[in-house]
Amino acid sequence: MILALLNQKGGVGKTTLALHLAGEWAQRGKRVTVIDADPQGSALDWSQQRARERFPRMFGVLGLARDTLHREAPELVRGVDHIIIDGPPRVASLMRSALLAADFVLIPVQPSPLDGWGSAEMLALLSEARIYRPQLAARFVLNRCGARTIIARETADTLADHDPPMLASTVGQRVVFARAAQSSQLASEIDRDGFAAREIQALIDEIAKLHIERLAP
Template sequence: MIISFLNQKGGVGKTTLSVNVAGCLARQGHRVLLIDADKQGSASTWASLREDAPFQVVSMARANMARDALKLAQDYTHTIIDGPPHAEEIARSCIVASDFVALPIEPSGLSTWASDLTVRQVKEAQEFKPTIKCGFVVSRKIGKTVIGRDIRNMAGEAGLPILESEIEQRVAFAEGMTMGQTIFEWAGDSNAAREIEHLTKEIERYVEEDVFSGSEAKAAHG
């Protein structure tokens, strides 16, 4: 299973989600690879802060990375790809390599509009690889604000499913990343950790059960 986190806008939580979903899968006993496809190298920097990690991290920020990513993924049960902002060719390669593309969007029209290009790329890739699944993930949500609720309506106009799981903007995420730890190591008994667990399980279930198809997906997500 190869899961990528992509959005052309930076700062929407791609690396935080990538690292912590990888950490969640590793806690379940899976052999996990995290591919850092962002030239900024945030995931690689996170890994450098510790002597060892619960999963393997490799840097692969180049436009033709899909073939190598697929080859590496054969040695792992799960592969997570931390995608780049403002890099169309690399993002396209990430999509081609993926089973599931998660598009993190924060409660702001900016991240939703920036995802339009990624949505188009996914739909183009699905024409020759129909098995690719895709869904929005509400990220960095601030409590029960009005804009936090409206983001679902804005994202729904793109015609893609929106995951039920939501990741709120929490200090624990920033602290854990800064200290080179997953949220489970930093604050295992926290709402932040539970949000990541819920998101991970939802993505796994959707990929395995193929619920992101046709009217069934629309009915499940409005």
């Protein structure tokens, strides 16, 4: 499966989710590659720092911030179980290419009604991609949130009637994610039984239940 983490809005936690989803799949025995399609290269920086710190290599990270992703990703997926594309904000050509490469699009949003309203451009790009790939699956995921806060509920309500729908799983704003980024680790390596690790596990489990099929390139 090729999963693309995309949102036109920056700062919604795409890279954190990409790395942690890859890590969880790797810990479950899957072969995973993260494609860093963001010109900022945060996922690639994380991977290179991890190598310098001599932490075990759990999955590959490849820098590929160009609008030929949809032509190159099908070749890359042949050697792995999953590819995760860490998409760029505000670069429409790269996002279009990622959408055309993907089997499943995950759209992270933060707990703010503005994030819901600000997804209009992302949804327009998704609709455009579905002209060519009508079976392309997509979901919103509420990220960096306190799941029981009023604003988190309001954001979920704002997006409730949207296509794509919202996943039931949410990921909290947790200090361990910042610690993991600074130390080139994953939250599960710091605390396998902590809230952050369990939220990522639940997210992976929910994605698995969607039974996403590989789309023809």
